[in-house]
Amino acid sequence: MKSALHLQSKANKNDVKLFLMYILVFYSVWTFKELWLVQYIYPLGEVTSAFLNALIKISVWIVPVWLYIKWYLHSNPSNYLKMNINIKKGILWGIVLSLLLGLYFTFIVYILNEKAFNFKLSLGSYLNGILLVGITEEIVFRGLILQEFNKRLSFWKANIIAAFLFLIVHYPIWIYKGVFFDLWSHIYIILVGLIFGLVYKKTGSIWSVVILHSFHNFFVSMI
Numbered sequence: 001m002k003s004a005l006h007l008q009s010k011a012n013k014n015d016v017k018l019f020l021m022y023i024l025v026f027y028s029v030w031t032f033k034e035l036w037l038v039q040y041i042y043p044l045g046e047v048t049s050a051f052l053n054a055l056i057k058i059s060v061w062i063v064p065v066w067l068y069i070k071w072y073l074h075s076n077p078s079n080y081l082k083m084n085i086n087i088k089k090g091i092l093w094g095i096v097l098s099l100l101l102g103l104y105f106t107f108i109v110y111i112l113n114e115k116a117f118n119f120k121l122s123l124g125s126y127l128n129g130i131l132l133v134g135i136t137e138e139i140v141f142r143g144l145i146l147q148e149f150n151k152r153l154s155f156w157k158a159n160i161i162a163a164f165l166f167l168i169v170h171y172p173i174w175i176y177k178g179v180f181f182d183l184w185s186h187i188y189i190i191l192v193g194l195i196f197g198l199v200y201k202k203t204g205s206i207w208s209v210v211i212l213h214s215f216h217n218f219f220v221s222m223i
Helices: 002-044 046-072 087-112 123-150 155-168 171-177 183-203 206-222
Strands: none
Touching: 002 046, 002 123, 002 171, 046 123, 087 183, 087 206, 123 155, 123 183, 123 206, 155 183, 183 206
């Protein structure tokens, strides 16, 4: 019995080490891309840079998670990430919450600020900042990171950690753009991460947060 418990404890420690290693490598690669590689991508032109950024993000964000779940966790990635669970519920709640969010931003922009949405966004903004952002970032942060921490911690502890990691992944691009010291941005991203985590838990479907995340960025991009 003691031997079995010892082996189980050792296996759990190895699981944690590998998971933390994944996080470290993921952040290192993404920081390298956002702070160094980006300077060689944007000069390639709007269309080329947009699709190249999309390819890189899929390669860095989705592919490793898919392989990690399939080959190390020995699970079906679609099932683990809740991509084929509560699909209708997830889509419904994603659309409803996105509409409410749209009403909020419409009120802020048109009523309070007396301005209008700017729909003239670049191809890169539409492709990477809106369409891809939901599926790529939610697969990593809610689909994998939140669930992995939730295996060992209570939901809210896991959600807070995932929200802080979600904040940190924005640091490289903020540093690159020179907006790192905007305190409100830090608070806002943490709050958004916590809300996304809660929606993911309540709906039991990744599609709720994928849709909500993409529409959130859509409205924010147009302000």
